[in-house]
Amino acid sequence: MPHFNSRAALRATTALIVVASLPIAAIAQDDGDLGTIILGQSKRDVQTDTDVAVTTLDQDEIDDRQGGTVGELIDTVPGVSLVNGSTPQGSGINIRGFGSNSTFGSDQKVAVIVDGASTGAEELYRIGTQLFTDPELYKEVEVIRGTIGSFEYGSGIVGGVVKLESKDASDFTGGVPGLVARETLQFSSNGDGITSSTILAWQPTENFEALFNYTWRKQGVQQDGDGNDISTKGVKLPSYQLKTKYSFGEDNAHAVTFAYSDTSADDRDVPFDTFTTTGIGFGNVDRQTQSRTTVLGYSYNPTGNDLVDLDVTLSYADQDIQSEGVSGQTGTLAALVNADNRYEMTKLTVKNTSLFSTGAIAHNLRSGVELIRKDRLDASSSPGGTDDRIAVFAVDELRFGNGWSVTPALRYERSTITGSTAPNDGTFKNAALMGGVSLRYEFANGLSLFSSAAYTESLPIIDDLGSPAFMTQPEKSRTLEVGAAYSNTDVFAQGDTFSIKGNLYHTRLWDVTSYQASGLPFGTPITEIEVKGLELEASYAMESGIYVDLNANIASGTEYQPGGTTVDWRNVPANGVNLTLGKKFGDELDLSWEVVAQRRYTKSATPTAGFGVHNLRATYRPQQGVLEGMEVRVGVENVFDKQYQRRLSTRAAAGRNVKLTLAKSF
Template sequence: MSNSRYSRAALLASTTLSLALISASVSAQEAAPRLANENPTTMLDEIIVNAGKEKVAIDTPQSVSAVGQEEIDAAQASTLGEIIDALPGVSVTNPDATFGQGFNIRGIGGAFAADESRIIIQVDGVKKYFEQYRMGSLFTDPELMKRVEVLRGPASSTLYGAGAIAGVIALETKDASDFLAGDDKYAVRAKTSWESNGNSPLASIITAVKPTEDLEFLANFQYRKSGNYDAAKGKVLENGDITSLSGLAKLGYTFGTNRDQKIEASYQRLYADGENLPYDQLTYSDAFGLTNRIVDDQTAVLSYENTFYGNDLLDIEAQISYSDTEVDQKHPGNIYFGDRAKYSYTTWQANLQNTSRFDLSDNVETYFTYGGEYLNRERLNPRYRPGGVVQPGSGSHPEGRTELAGIFGQAEIIVGERLTLTPGMRIDYTRLKPGDGVASDEELKKFAYSPKIAALYKVNDWFGVFGSIAHTERLPTVDETFSNGNIVDGKLQHLDLEKSNNFEAGFTFSFDDTLQQDDAIRFKATGFYNIIENHISTVFDGTFARTVITEEALLRGLELEAAYDSPNWYGSFGSTITRGNDTSGDKDKYLESVAADNGFLRVGYKYQPWSLDASWRVDVYAPQNRTEDPNNKTPGYALHQANLSWKPQEGAFAGAEVRASVTNIFDKKFQSHLSSSEGKGRSFKLSLAKTF
């Protein structure tokens, strides 16, 4: 690649950084900017759970989307993909499929789960990772969650881990305090819902108990049935019935001087099974036959927090966790997989970080977050064949172990309450060790570095500019390193690190009391330019899954987010334009992992006297013709959805919730560009909930 591409990208971000610094020197002493609302009015006003000073999404020098509890409930989602797929810059492979969801952020991520290593997924700070071709990469129930954060781009690698080239999906589960108000000692929330397409019911019960001021407990249990759902016009997809049980138990105890310490233990589990399911959960193709499949996902966490009341230099968070994800499949007589096969990831993880706050001067406030992480993950894939033969893995699903140790530091320097500088650095050491059945006993050991610098300057109370320059490096996964095509004559063909150089710049607008009293208008635009060297991907060549190296790839795009809220009318808008090319050769080629250009518009009205909320949303997807393979082109389409909710605040029905929605109202036939199956046809949803 010519140096001009780096120069143009560097100029984009450095110009924004320079403008911020120059403006700061002129007007750092101006009046304090708008404060965050205690209750977010729009998604751009959601508090971002991150290091440093508390801030809202619109005031971060990175493209971030946060979905709170109200938005999660309003979505009436049966899968996490239905929530995430509605965010700018994010696409989900088969968002309606319980077992077939894969994620794509800014053109990174595809049908093979190995791509998900560029997207770090966390649940309550625990990294979740699963890799099985033609299956999804995350198994959970949205009813367990109260918050979803999506951080786009590699700038998030500093705190979350090297290799987050696409970004981070961070999930947070419910707490007892979310259901207890004032001096309440206990609360019970019961919920039931039903979806017509697939005849899918849900039953949920949550119990929150707070026997003393310092002790609280939550128990959360769900039963869900995901039936065969149809595409538009009644086309049967035959994706199989799945029954799932999920639960969460969480115990927290607060103690110490001024209650500045907290210890918390939690355990969550999802157990789902289905019979006669297509082995291929991405396309529902019968090429690989049918299988009886059980998914068992468990996560246990023990955490400790100490804010050291009165000491600004100490604010410690420590966590140890255990995660186990196992898929058990039975398919007698299958020549590929044997009579039975298991795919599992078992992970032990420890994290420790501290945040110090200090003032460099009367006008400079500084937060410094630093810490370390250790992770040990084992992948197993026993395959049971006739005659009692057990094969440890296969050429496309090798067994192996990943060990990671990382240290990081990130500063947040706030000058005059208008300029925020965020430099950071992370160093990770990773060792990949082959398991049984791998044709080589060589290990792969590498260091990865993730430096960054970001800046946000609030020119005045309503206008801000931001920019960042970030680099991260990703070590190949167990699959990519020890698969068939990467071992020749017993020798490992060492893969180099995948490297990303990302440049971002953007601006924000924030207005209050504009069209009417107590309203809010928010707008955020982000442009990115991501150069990836040694781009590693996994493709299926018709016989084997093999690793493919692209010397250089270029991804760039624009993300727009806007929102309006008032006591009655509200609305939101989002749009994403992404371009991706293989720039290795003399002529650029298209990257097949780039989603279609898309946008959404939502308009709603709240009738306060009756506690009613009605909204309409339309999602528009442009044709995606930028593909090397003509067979991969997809047409454009538009999907419409209507929602109605009733949440009385007073009287006999206080604490009750009634929600109804219709998705794909016009029963439009469509197929998402990154999905391998047609999308769900028209569906009616109804949910009833009551908190006692």
Template sequence: MASNNIRAARTVRRALPLVSGVSLISLLAALPASAQQAATQPAPAAAYETGEYIELDPITVVATRTEQSWIDTLAGVSVVRPEQLEQMMPVRTEDLFRGMPGVTAIQNGNTSQTSINIRGLQDFGRVAVIIDGARQNFTQLGHANAAGSFFVEPGLIADVDVVRGPVSNIYGSGAIGGVVTMRTKDADDIIARGQTWGVETDGEFGSNGPMGYGSVLGAAQIGENVDLFGGGTFRKQDEYKDGNGDTVNNTGYETWTGIAKATFRPADFHEIKLTGLNYESQYTTSNEDSATTTQYNTDVANRTVTASWNYSNPDDNLFDFRSTVYWNQVEQNQVKVAGSNNAITGNIGDPRTFTIDTVGFDAYNTSRFEWGAVQNAVTYGGDYFHDDVDNVDNYGFGDGYNPSGERGVGGAFVQWSAKYANWLELITALRYDTYSLDGDGVSADGDHLSPKITLGITPWSWLTVYGTYAEGYRAPAVTETLVAGDHPAFFPGGAPPFEFVPNPNLKPEIGENKELGVNIKYDGLFTAGDKLRVKANIYQNDVEDYIELVTYGPPRCIVPNPSPVGPPCFAYNDYSLAQYQNVEEARLRGFEFEGTYDARKWFFSLAGQITEGEVTAGPDEGQPLSTIPPDQLTATLGARFLDEKLTVAVRWTAVAAKTAADLPDDSVYEPTDSFNLVSIYAGYQPSPNTLWRLSVENLLDEQYTQYQNFLPSAGLTVKGGLTIRFGGGQVASAATPALITK
């Protein structure tokens, strides 16, 4: 009986907003019997209209590390849950973030690595990406690589949570742009309630390539206090065609994953989870869509091991403890297979390797108490990670762009959240960060205190207005600090055009974010059972000591004259030195909006952003930032039929042009045209264990290239999928059934 209560409490704590001083098991038991029964079986459409079914908003901890409803969070937070993932039918990691305001996933067609841009900030950890509690810190800098990327199979993802801006400074150093957390599937996602084991099989096929995907995931409950989960996936994509019908070179890839988890509950309200994840991908990458450009056969492996210990007793207000230790390794092996022989990329057949090992931990606790009419939650903890970068290129300049070295980053924080009479909420936090960095005889270190204060007012139950000031702190990366040496000559016989100079005196970046937002939550607006949810905000993030690669020094001869007759040099480079420096201050401003209206029979959502950014101090003052994404708007309209067994939806995304006037003079990115994408989706679920899916992406066969990508995206693509779940066994009925959220 105790284990059933533990399982119910764990599910309810994910499902309900923060309640101070109240047993959640008791709270659930107090619900009407009809509401309890609704949690154990699918609800017919009529149940929403009569109020017999309670559907809760998605719960997130990404902004404050305490459970809150997504719509109640006083920050720019977006979440993706299984229902949305089923509609997306994500093939590439970038698909997980489509239509998310203020967030751009950058993924060229010839690679499986992805970089995240939030509000115009990206690269070198400005956006913290965390998968199953483990930070993803891989960087491979080059002429066509973003300086910070990660690898994950979208078919394994169960939840995605994103907070925009440095408002979540309790997550550690670096997140001056925001935080992205992803959770992979687990036993709770596979085993149906009341059963002891389950299997999920998934198959997909796409026309443009073609492409295919398959997965088998299984889970079992051993006794009452042990859950086991494991499985694997395989995905294959052949070269796709763009909107003009032309085949885009080197856009094929293969990806395999294996995952295993074990969950133990050794005592009441204690949970230990062990996770192992292995990701492997093979593809051919190049700097442009040309058969003659430099190309590499790439094999990448992303390996993650995590161990977590959590304690959560709804009746214990003093301790609500979470902890994780992890190891993540990304190893990318490349062999040059095409292109001219030169000192920058080496000769055909030459190998190179980029490896990073990250070990770290994260631990925090929340204590709750009441002080008169004020409900309080104090969260405090610390975290640390250590990066060991080992890059080897004995034939080219790959390890020149990406020097080896070590970096340790850690900190501690305390956060106080106070709520008064359901209309006033105050959140204050203070974080201390420190870091040290070593490599090639160069070392650096630093520390900083980052404050945060948020005030939210709810004048009516359906409306909350909030304001925030928060700072974020980003320690310089190994590459920025240690990059050194002569850049190889551009052609045989030439001289090095310039020299990279290390900079141990780099100051960390500090983001100072001011934000005003509004949350709207209204049920029964037009009909019984309908739901309106709106989040909108405006912000200004001033980044001090912005780090940028600077070129300077006298011109350097790159084509010397070997003859004593004539000029000593036939060609010069404009500069002789390059170094990462704190030369600029940047200001980023914008507006973000996302809203949904769901009347069960039909639903509508609208999301978009306007973003601008410029240099406000330094030699490039007044220049726009090259990393600002184009403005965009996404609208989705859908309907449910056959007692909600059939769902159909159409999505329209409009993306503005990025003109030359929007880019700085020395931008490495090309302007892009505006484009419109139309996609349709249909999902039929004849039973709780079977789901048929069909989608048509880029229905109008639009020819387009996303900003910061150099390859055109795929044209018209038809995808179909089938998911089948089955299971068995029977457990003793829980004393209190758990609510289920979407």
């Protein structure tokens, strides 16, 4: 097993920690001396109280997964598939068959929101998702699947929304004035990875807090289960973040926040095509990437006034990718590989949440307006210009008090796109009214039934300037969903908790401009895309600390071509299931075994083999003694060093990878 030959020190350390944990576990089983078991505590809560298909990962699960990219944090969410995932370059997020693919980093149907700022990716040829940021910066990731929960965040969202919330100083100070430092070190065997995250959290008063986070991540060339390299060179990814908050006024009703994050990479002599492991076809380049996000926020939530809960957010996201060919490329190829891509998005969002009643109906109304400006640098490989938008939205959750709730949602968006350079110049205006409605009924026994219908439009984007006909043809989609959820305690045994939620969905996309027909001459349009599937989430926890988490996804898709020809939709994920079995011993020890399985996919010219991969994880938090406050995490991913490749990925997955994380607050 080649991954371990040069890693004896890490292997010995890992073995020592695992062996040391065994007697602790035995003592806990015999005496129960490791603290009180928290009722119903598994790794992930199932959101059974909403009709939206949403999954939230909290700080504990983010830490437990020890992800090297944001994608690796959410790849067990049903409906989410990664286009490669273990490296920032050439990786992407696909939700319900939309989002990133092996050609472009995005199709604009999956939105990525960082502290309120819209970021993520442009449709850049052969350059991944460009979601350049580090998971160590964040404390929560929320994934909204489908359209019905997306109208607050943008138009044309068919796949879903990924929302990232960064860490706050008060997460470490506990809201008490003082200075807290936290250091996290992570080591990984496959690729000789090392990560250092240093956090300084300062709270001089109860009203003001400031956090500084510097994370440095280094990863060498990883190998698959057969010992083959899955990249050409390693990566060094430094990231830093500054975040402050000042509260003032009566009962601290007012608050001003500021957040700035910066992640960069300097890659030398690497393939232009980030989805491959060689420079064949496009040659190699020197590529410098920098991603910066700035957010200034104001909130006002006066005590005793349920009509006002105001949030004003001004955000700026800047992605800069500088590329220079080093393989002697000429002609059209030289123009492609030497293109510098930069896109900036400035967004002002004003949103208010009001709680009120009209007779027997209770309202939770979220309404707002957005002003958005996107600037994209003109490049030889893609057109540049500006995209100015204004949008208004309203989402009103109406509860009738008898178990029924109805939530209508509306969004109106208007865009003006102006090209910067001929022949891709000119001004084009488009507008759309979109929305949906969901219906939910909750029984007294914890069972709920729900359904929804949603319609959205993807307005033309700057990249469409290269095809003038597309500038007046918004893509349109409709999604229907139906589902059920159940949550209760004392279901199978005294003190247990059980939650389960299932979603059936059907999405239809027409007037397609983001894709061309498969297997037909270049430029042949697609008439329609249809995707349908089932997503299932379940969790079960016993009073003894034993827990089970289950996530499953079944999907299929069809591409309709001119003349009535149909083929399978190229970006639909394979059917898969993730199962986690674990046990918690109070707050001190958490041991778990995870199985990730994918069914063989045969509906393509290159079938993808099925697989089952096993991961082991252990988290140890001493509650007393000299190690009190320290956190030790050991993970073994792909325990049996299996050779496999995920559906939608362009290269094999990493082989066995042992991870060790040490964290301590001072």
